[in-house]
Every structure is written in C-alpha cells, then in structure tokens.
Amino acid sequence: MKPTPSKKLASLPPYLFVQLAKLKAQAEAAGQSVIDLGQGSPDLPSPANVVEALKAAVDQPWTHRYPQSGGLPALRTAIADWYRHRFKVTLDPDTQVLPLVGSKEGLAHLFMALLEPHQTVLVPSPCYPVHYNGVVLAGGKPYLMPLSEEMGFLPDLRKIPPAVAKNAKIMVLNYPNNPTGAVLESNLLLEDALNFSQKHGCLIAYDNAYSELTFDSYRAPSILQIPGAVDRAVEFHSFSKTYSMAGWRIGFVVGNAEAIAHLAKFKGFLDYGIPNFIQQAAVEALHGPQDYVSDLCRTYQHRRDAMVKALGEVGWEAPKSRATMYLWAPLPKKARRMKSLKFAERLILEHGVVISPGVGFGPHGEGYMRISLIAPEEQLAEAAGRIGAFLDRLK
Numbered sequence: 001m002k003p004t005p006s007k008k009l010a011s012l013p014p015y016l017f018v019q020l021a022k023l024k025a026q027a028e029a030a031g032q033s034v035i036d037l038g039q040g041s042p043d044l045p046s047p048a049n050v051v052e053a054l055k056a057a058v059d060q061p062w063t064h065r066y067p068q069s070g071g072l073p074a075l076r077t078a079i080a081d082w083y084r085h086r087f088k089v090t091l092d093p094d095t096q097v098l099p100l101v102g103s104k105e106g107l108a109h110l111f112m113a114l115l116e117p118h119q120t121v122l123v124p125s126p127c128y129p130v131h132y133n134g135v136v137l138a139g140g141k142p143y144l145m146p147l148s149e150e151m152g153f154l155p156d157l158r159k160i161p162p163a164v165a166k167n168a169k170i171m172v173l174n175y176p177n178n179p180t181g182a183v184l185e186s187n188l189l190l191e192d193a194l195n196f197s198q199k200h201g202c203l204i205a206y207d208n209a210y211s212e213l214t215f216d217s218y219r220a221p222s223i224l225q226i227p228g229a230v231d232r233a234v235e236f237h238s239f240s241k242t243y244s245m246a247g248w249r250i251g252f253v254v255g256n257a258e259a260i261a262h263l264a265k266f267k268g269f270l271d272y273g274i275p276n277f278i279q280q281a282a283v284e285a286l287h288g289p290q291d292y293v294s295d296l297c298r299t300y301q302h303r304r305d306a307m308v309k310a311l312g313e314v315g316w317e318a319p320k321s322r323a324t325m326y327l328w329a330p331l332p333k334k335a336r337r338m339k340s341l342k343f344a345e346r347l348i349l350e351h352g353v354v355i356s357p358g359v360g361f362g363p364h365g366e367g368y369m370r371i372s373l374i375a376p377e378e379q380l381a382e383a384a385g386r387i388g389a390f391l392d393r394l395k
C-alpha cells in the first residue's frame with residue numbers, strides 16, 4: 001500500500017520557505033555564497049539575560065519533566081503583567097492568557113479547535129501563510145479579503161458578500177502586517193471588525209506578532225484596547241520577533257476566555273506545551289529590562305533605511321515600512337512583466353540572493369517581493385549590489 005496524503009494536504013503546494021530553502025541549497029551546491037533575506041528568521045542573538053535565565057532553569061531538574069499544556073502559572077502572570085504595562089489592558093492570567101508553542105502553531109490549532117468542515121474563515125491576501133494553510137488543513141474554507149496598496153493594505157469589509165459574512169466563523173487580521181509591513185493609522189478597522197463580528201457572530205483572530213517591532217515612533221495598538229473586544233477577539237503574540245527567539249518556539253494568545261478554553265482543551269490532546277526551562281526564560285524576557293527591544297527596533301530601522309537607499313541606487317524603489325522586519329516592494333520597473341516566483345528563482349540561482357516572491361503569500365501578493373532585513377548592513381548592501389547586477393542583465 002502506498003501512503004497517500006489527505007485531500008486537504010494534497011491541495012496545498014509545499015510550504016514557501018521549504019521551497020526557498022531547496023533553491024538556496026541548489027545555489028550553494030553550485031558554489032554561490034548565498035545571502036538569505038527570505039524567511040523572517042531574526043539573525044540577532046536572543047537577549048543575554050534571557051539566555052542566562054535559560055541556563056539557570058536547565059540546572060533545575062524539575063524543568064526536565066513534561067510541561068503542562070496550559071503553561072506555567074508564573075508565565076501566565078508575567079504575560080498579564082506585560083500586557084497591562086504595555087497596553088493598559090487587564091487580563092485574568094488563568095482564563096484569558098495561554099502560552100503557545102509558537103504563535104504559528106497556536107493559530108493552526110485555533111482553526112482545528114473551532115472549525116466544522118467547510119466553515120468559512122475570512123483571511124487577508126496576501127497573508128502570513130498559516131492564516132490560509134492552517135484553515136485548509138483544519139478542513140475550513142478560506143475566503144480571501146484582498147489587501148491592496150491603494151487601500152493601505154487594509155481589507156474592505158463592506159465588500160464581503162452577506163452570504164459569506166453570515167457563515168464566517170473567524171476573521172483573521174494582522175497589523176503590523178506580514179508581508180506588507182502596513183500598520184494601522186487609527187482604530188477604525190479594529191472597530192469595524194468588532195462591529196462586523198457582533199453582527200455576524202464571528203471571532204476575530206488578531207495576529208499581533210510584530211506589535212513591538214515598529215519604527216519612526218509608531219506604536220502598535222492591541223485590539224483588546226477597544227472596549228468590548230475581549231468578548232469577540234483573541235490576540236496572538238510571539239517571542240520570536242520581539243526577543244529574537246524564533247528557534248525557542250514560544251508565543252501566547254490572550255483575550256476571549258471561551259475561545260482560549262477550547263484551544264487549551266485541544267492542545268491538551270495534541271501537544272505537551274513549551275519546555276519548562278524555556279517558559280522560565282520567557283518570564284525573564286517579559287519581566288527583565290526592555291532596552292533590548294528598543295535597540296532591536298533601532299537596528300532594524302537603520303537596516304531598513306540602508307536597504308531602501310541601496311535598492312534605490314540600483315533602480316528599485318521600495319517603500320519604507322513603519323513596522324515589521326520586511327520591505328514589501330513592487331517588482332522593479334525592469335522586471336514588471338516577470339512573475340514574482342520566477343524573479344525569486346533567478347535571483348537565488350544566478351546571483352545567490354534569497355528574497356520571497358509575493359505570490360507565496362497569496363494571489364494578491366503577485367507583483368511584489370518581500371525582503372527580510374535579517375542581515376547586517378554590509379550584507380544588505382552586497383545583496384542590493386547583486387540585485388542591481390541582475391536588473392542590469394534584464395532587458
């Protein structure tokens with residue numbers, strides 16, 4: 001018997017970053033020294049105080065035992081403390097806070113915990129891939145809300161057909177946005193989404209993974225700051241970007257207690273939670289000094305400015321994002337007629353620079369490329385030079 005994938009799995013192409021990694025390996029095998037600006041995997045070390053806390057925690061044998069899937073009470077309290085301090089929102093650490101083995105896994109698990117087969121989820125396009133793939137793998141039906149540059153990469157909720165709105169179980173929103181780097185200039189979209197949720201009875205899953213990675217004195221809001229939001233929304237956060245802890249696999253969700261209880265029950269069957277020593281270190285990340293985060297924002301902002309300038313010098317206009325670790329740029333004039341995947345493939349194989357094709361984030365991402373600012377400025381300059389050489393070769 002030949003094992004066959006489920007129809008759900010077979011319906012999805014291989015994960016974007018796995019595809020890019022294969023192309024990268026191919027370029028390296030051919031002797032290229034590759035600069036990888038593909039995945040949003042931070043290159044900077046995690047905070048020293050957090051690494052020290054991890055070492056101290058690993059020395060305590062109790063941390064080697066199975067964790068509880070609901071997370072350590074000390075971590076839930078630290079999350080609630082951080083939230084109150086950062087957003088002036090008070091949360092009950094026992095019912096409105098849940099640590100996650102990464103927010104990617106948490107989002108996927110939320111879809112699996114809440115969706116009936118073929119139930120609709122309103123998903124932005126382009127989006128962080130799990131917003132779409134997670135729904136498909138949970139047996140749900142994504143309905144794409146296009147994000148366009150003219151609309152500031154915000155969805156137009158009035159364009160959702162009433163029949164779709166009526167059946168929607170979850171709406172996914174993500175600002176600061178991956179991949180577009182867009183931010184909310186006001187609370188209007190959040191208020192509209194909450195009104196929509198009240199009218200149609202869907203849950204808002206608000207992905208705030210980049211809430212702390214903001215530039216030019218922009219501060220990102222939490223949806224839970226809007227009065228009544230805790231009745232209709234959950235919000236996802238990640239340690240991956242804020243504290244450069246992507247490989248540690250830890251995030252959290254806060255907000256609506258019923259949704260969190262269902263997710264916690266689901267996780268109880270499926271995962272053992274986050275290793276205790278990592279949870280202990282995460283408490284230090286939240287309770288310890290936060291200068292790491294402001295330094296990080298300064299570093300990414302410098303990189304953003306340097307890369308936008310360097311790309312401009314080789315003829316590629318890229319807008320300056322006000323948050324996230326990404327530039328989201330329309331394909332350069334000389335390559336306007338190329339598909340983003342072709343552009344990415346040729347750039348990797350011929351010039352050893354990995355950047356992500358916009359189409360990998362959904363059909364409305366076609367025509368754009370995403371550049372992750374995950375390398376020191378000298379390497380970004382080198383990458384821009386190689387991109388310039390590539391553009392010179394195009395007619």
Ligand SMILES: Cc1ncc(COP(=O)(O)O)c(C=O)c1O
Pocket residue numbers: 040101102103104105128174177178207209210237238239240246250251
């Ligand atoms: C919008 C968004 N949400 C969630 C994640 C995943 O974060 P985590 O590492 O906590 O799973 C990412 C990672 O790139 C992201 O861009």
